[in-house]
Structures are given as structure tokens and as C-alpha cells.
Amino acid sequence: MIDRRALIGSAMFGAGVLAFAPAISFAAAPTDRRFVFIIQRGAADGLAMVAPIGDPAFAGARGALAEVDSGARLDATFSLHPALAETARLYAAGEALFGHALASSYRDRSHFDGQNILETGGRDAYVEKTGWMNRLAAMLPGGEGNALAIARAVPMALRGPVEVASYAPSALPGASEDLLMRVGALYEGDARLHALWQSAMQTRLLASDLSREKGRAGQMTGALAARLMAPADGARLVMIETGGWDTHSGQKGRLAQQLGGLDAMIAALKAGLGQAWTNTMILVATEFGRTVAVNGTGGTDHGTGAAAMLLGGAVRGGRVLADWPGLRAGALYEGRDLRPTLQLESFVAGALASHYGLDSARMTGSLYPTIAGLKPTDGLARA
Amino acid sequence: MESAIALNRFGLGARPDDAQPAQPRAWLKDQLRRFEPRPATLADIPTRAEIASVYADHIEELRVRNTLKLQSRSMDASGMAPKPGEQKPPPQYALQAARRQHVAEIGARMGTALVSQAPFAERLVHFWANHFAISADRLTAIGLSGMLEFEAIRPNLLGSFGDMLLAVERHPAMLIYLDQAQSIGAMSTLGSRAAARGGRKLGLNENLAREILELHTLGVRTGYRQQDVTELARALTGWTVAGLTRGPGPREADLIGEPGAFVFADRLHEPGPRTILGRQYPQEGEAQARAVLQDLAVHPATALHVATKLARHFVADDPPASLVDRLAAAFTASRGDLPTLYAALIDAPESWAPDAGKFKTPWDWGVSALRATGATTADGRMVVAMMQQLGQPVWQPGSPAGWEDVAASWMGPDALLRCVEAAQRLVQRVGDADPRSLAARILPGTLSPSTAQVIAQADSPAQGLALLLVSPEFLRR
Structure with a gap:
């Protein structure tokens, strides 16, 4: 039940807020392909989501956090977190694929820098001024480029010259989201307050919790996104923000709640999209992974190699894509993190090229123009 | 622009029904004449007697409980269970009553600030209350915290710094908050008697003396030494509060007075002359610490300390040295006359710098x-x-x-x-x-x-x- 709606154009700071709109309307789309990017802000733990239980070093390195053997077995090496039950069913149906030991070109461990690179597709943080999803929208014909953020403000990945709508479900906290955005506008010209406010908003985002109300928020957001995407003239490129993945302490319980919320969101998307699910691809990705070792507070700290998911009827799934580097002490990146062996940008560009039937070199050049040597992964979507 | 500065930098912000001050400086100075130490908005705050009675009840309750605990311990030793009627009650009553008083005082403080026709003067009240801060963290400070502002600061806002200092240090809130009320001179009548009995040692508490030097007057690292702190603490012995103090010393001192009233207890006072900051204080009794405070109130370090804090409060986190010098000079020349100090702040060109340098607290x-x-x-x-x-x-x-x-x-x-x-x-x-x-x-x-x-x-x-x-x-x- 959505009790308040606010549709906000990306040009809001200049032009004020668009009037209430009961439905989002776009020109009819020539094809049915849909793409959803669910960003996991805060560095989700890939080693817990897709656990390498077949790696002999895993149980020893992870201790209490390694006890996830009740989850679905994916292959000889990997098992899915038990909270991802619906995702496991998609895997069994060949509609879920997991990429593992992957990372963007970013190698430090700052959330905000890492997310900026994940979203802009740049080689360095804060250099690229537009997001790769906005550049993707520019590449797509007609209605396929209709983009929407399920968020309070257009996130970086969707910012750029192509007009993007954003829709904030009021199920997410507070009735004051609109006020918070206007306050942001109020501080645009004030360096000190602007910096304080940006920091406050970023912290708030990281703290926002997918697990709230036992996954109900995830389910509602997924259902809302599906409702906006399902109509023939609905949105085709959608980004959903999730927070609460920065599990430095008490990871076991918190991550189970988080993943339960994510799983409910994915299930709601599938249910809400109906027939359109066949032509849908969902990417779930985070800015970087977490340490292999468990820290002193039952959590994990900022790491490097992570896991990503591709889900949907359009995905050639039922497999885990990983050039597994192993978790032996000598195999770890900087002696502590899962060593990345798959470039996230290659994975994303390859997935989108095959999803849209576009030339993969052209896709790579548009989405990641400043990153050299990318080799887009082939065959991720059903042609 | 200057009217905006008068309203916001010096004052408490405009009200929708306020006229803009046409002559900002005169408007501010006139407020010092219009200021009411006890406006109607403070008519209904709890009286000192009401607050004191809550504490007196609390202290009595603790005393009874202690006695009962001792009794029950001895009964346990003799194998008898304590009687049901002697179970100790939780100390909720006093705490709740004190909190109610605290809330009423805070509402009255805000109400006064909302309608005051002298907002600059009210700002000064708040400034001094923070300078002479006590913190309502313990039950003994909750209800009294506001009384210090209402009884010691407001009536002396337009007097001299020395008057305000004396009123603050003699106020029961400060004497209790900084443990002065229990401080006993080792050579005092009670101190030496206790020593002779060989019982529990009764002694000096330096807390208030140290904070007077460090926070209220000279300021930290201004040259006073530990010996000065100890000597001031000795001079202050005997300054205590009737009816509201705990511990054996004050109880045996037979303090006479309304609960909550300042009393000087000669039987707690350390006899003899004191030397503080190189100066001899031969006075006897209550007059001794009073004389020290009078000197501290006009000390050059105090002038600089107060000038710096006032400039920082009104003008900039890092105030211009020229402004601090100006205020310190006014303080020194007038021997701490506060209206002279306030006028110097109003007249200083630095106070009217167009850029707003402070975030409101x-x-x-x-x-x-x-x-x-x-x-x-x-x-x-x-x-x-x-x-x-x-x-x-x-x-x-x-x-x-x-x-x-x-x-x-x-x-x-x-x-x-x-x-x-x-x-x-x-x-x-x-x-x-x-x-x-x-x-x-x-x-x-x-x-x-x-x-x-x-x-x-x-x-x-x-x-x-x-x-x-x-x-x-x-x-x-």
C-alpha cells in the first residue's frame, strides 16, 4: 500500500517539483526488454551470498559465518545463502547467474569512492560526471531508454543528459523525503552546509535498512518497481537502491535479514512483471566485497572481490561464473581479501550487450570509455 | 543590514510582529535598561524552598535506607530475615519531583526568551549560565540547575563581574554541584576532632576551588599552581548549604538555616591566613574567601578570559584579537563593570562585520x-x-x-x-x-x-x- 507518491524529475533543483502524477507515462516501447540495476550500497558480502563451501580454506577462514550449508547447492564449489530461497528457485529454472570474485577497477576501500566508480563507470572516483545507466539509456532506441530511479533523488548511475524520473515510495522512512531534497537545494551555494548535508544524506542512505519490517520494505519496493515497468509504455531501465550491507558486526543475523529483503524484492519483481519477466534482466551489484576473515565483532570489514547476480527470464542462468582464485592465505589479495579475477565492468558490459543485441565493443566503449582492456563477457543473456 | 545584525547576532532572532530596530546600537543599549531580572514569565517557577524540600526528602530517604540496610545486615548475621515493612523503597519519588521542577524551569526559560523585550540581555543571561555551568546529571543538580541562573545570574546581570561571581559561588546549586558543601578544613574544629578520634578522615575537597580558578575567573594555564588551588580550597571551607548536604561533617556542624540557604559553618573552616597567587589573606571566617574572590574578579587574566569568551560567543569562533583586547581593556578599566563591558561589545566595529561568522548554538x-x-x-x-x-x-x-x-x-x-x-x-x-x-x-x-x-x-x-x-x-x- 503506497500512501503518498512523489514523482520528481531529474531537473528538480532548477525547475521545482513536477506536479503529482498518478502514473508514469512514456512513449510505447518498440521492444519488451527491461533492465533493472539493484545497487547494494555498503559492500555486500559475496562470500556469504554465494558461499564457496567447496573451497577447503573456506570453513577455516570464515569460522561461525561459514555455517550456511542449509542453502541451495549451486555446483561443486558454491552454495547460495539460505535466505535467498526465491533466488535459488530462479537458479534451478536457469534464470539466475552469479558472477564471483569480481571487482570494479577500484582497489581502495572507501564506500563513497567505490560507489561513485560503480555508478559512473569511471576509472577513478569523481572524474566521470555522468552514470553508465544514463549512457546506456542514450544508446537504446525509443522507449527502451525510458529510465526511472526508485529513489528519493536520481542516483549517480542514472545521472546525465537523458531525462530520468525518480519515484520515492513513502513506505521508506519518513514523510519528509521531499523536504530533505529541498534542503539539499537550499545548501547548493553554501560550501560548508553543502558538505555537511551531503555527508548526512550519504550516511542516511547507508543506514537505510532493507531488512526493515521483515523484508516487507523490499517486497513493496519490488512490487512498486514492477508496477511501473509492466505496462507497455512503462519504464524500461530502472534502478533500485538498497542500503544496510555494511555488516561490520553481527553479520550473521543482519545479513540474513538483508538477503531476505532482497529475495522478497526479486520475487515481487518477478510476480509483478508477469509475462514481461521473460525479457527482463536484473543486475545486483555492490561497490566491493568484504574481508575473508571474520573480525572481532562477528562481522567482516571492507574488502575487494565481491559477487554479483544476473536474474530474469532473459538471463542464461543456472551457473556460477568464476575463475576461482581460492581462499588459501597465499591466494588472498593483499593477504586479506578475495582476489578479483573477473572485472565487474566486463561482466556488466557483456551482459547488456547480449541482452540488447548490441555490439559488445560499442557497449563497453559507451559504458566504460576510460577503462582500457575490458573483455566483455559473452553469452550471459539468451539471444 | 545592521538591524539584521542587532536582531540576530546580538539578539534571539526576529519575531513576525517585531519592528526593525531603526538605531541598532541604541536599541541594544536600551535593552540593558529594560531587562527584568524577574519577569512575569518566571513567576511560576518552583521556589527554592520547594526544590530544597525535595532534596531534603531525598537525603532523609537515603539516610533511612542506609540505616535499614545496616540493621538488616546485622539481622542477617544473627540469622533473622528483615521484616517486610523494612524493604527499601526505590528513590523514585524525589527523582520524579526534581525532573518536574527541571522541566518547569526550562519551559519558563524558553517562555522568557520568546517574549522578552530585551533579547540581547537574555542572550547574556544564557551566556553567563554557560560560563558558570552546572550540569543536571545528578539528582542533586536537576532542580537546582535553573535556580543558579534565576537567583545568581539574572539579578547580577547588570552589576559587576565580582558581584555575579560571589553570588554564583555562594549559591547552593554551585556549592553542591562542585562538592564544596562537604569540604572540611583538616585543622577546623570538626576536622581536628575527627582526626583525634582516629575515625573516618574528614577533609578538603578542591573541586570548586579548582574550577573557580580554571573556569570561572583566570582560565586554564594562566599561571596559578596546585598550591593556589589548595589554599583557595582551604579559604572556602565553611561555605556550605543548610539542610541539603550529606556526610558526617555538615551534619555535625549543626547548620542553622532554611534548607537550601547558604551558611557559613565556622566549625568546618580551616583557621589561619592563606596565600593565593602570592597575596596574603589574613581574614578570618567567611570574609577570607570573599576577599580572594574579589581579587580574582578583577585579575587581568580574568579580564582576558571573560573577554575572549564573550567575543567568541557573539562574534566568531576564533574572535579577532583586536576585539578581545578592546573588551579586556573595558573590563579592566571598569574593574569588571558588566554594562561597560556590554557597551564595549556593542560599540566595537568588529561586532558589526557583515559576514555572519557564527552558527547559532x-x-x-x-x-x-x-x-x-x-x-x-x-x-x-x-x-x-x-x-x-x-x-x-x-x-x-x-x-x-x-x-x-x-x-x-x-x-x-x-x-x-x-x-x-x-x-x-x-x-x-x-x-x-x-x-x-x-x-x-x-x-x-x-x-x-x-x-x-x-x-x-x-x-x-x-x-x-x-x-x-x-x-x-x-x-x-
């Missing part, structure tokens, strides 16, 4: 926000909750040093977000005044076009008002 933001909405009264519980949310609960800075008067200590990302949330909550109780015209009246001459535009585009009058209250111009002064 949480309290000042709360007061000015309520004033901007036209509020004339405030529910104490609401004020307590708001100040808790904004991070600086009234009269509860957590230490005798008070709240630090620089923005870095309160203005962070989370604090800014809380401020926005507080503004949103606050405007929900306000009517539909047009925020566009209100903004021009509340921020005369300083409202920027971009802020005016954001306010004008708000989706409701209430939202526009909230935006006004958190605008850069409103947050600063």
Missing part, C-alpha cells in the same frame, strides 16, 4: 525558530525533547566547563539532519502564514534570492517555513 536556534513562528509560550516537555534532539540539553553540558562555544562542537552532518527534523516537527504546529513574506520579515536584509526562491517553491506554507528555519541565513548569525 542549538539553544539559540531553538529560541529563534520558535520566535520566528510567533510562539509566545512553550511547553517545557517540548523544549526538553527538542534540545535533547538537537544535542545540547538545557543546563546539562555534562561538565562544569559548559558547552564549548565553537560550531565544530555541535554542527555536524547528523546534527544538521536533526535540526531539519526538528524544524519539520516545529512547523506542524504552526498556522498557514505566508512563508515568503515571513522570510523577509525574519531575515531583513540578509535573505538571499536563492533561499527566497526555494521557500517560494515549497509545496505548502508549513514546508516553506521549515525551509526558512534551516536556511543558511537562519542557521548563522
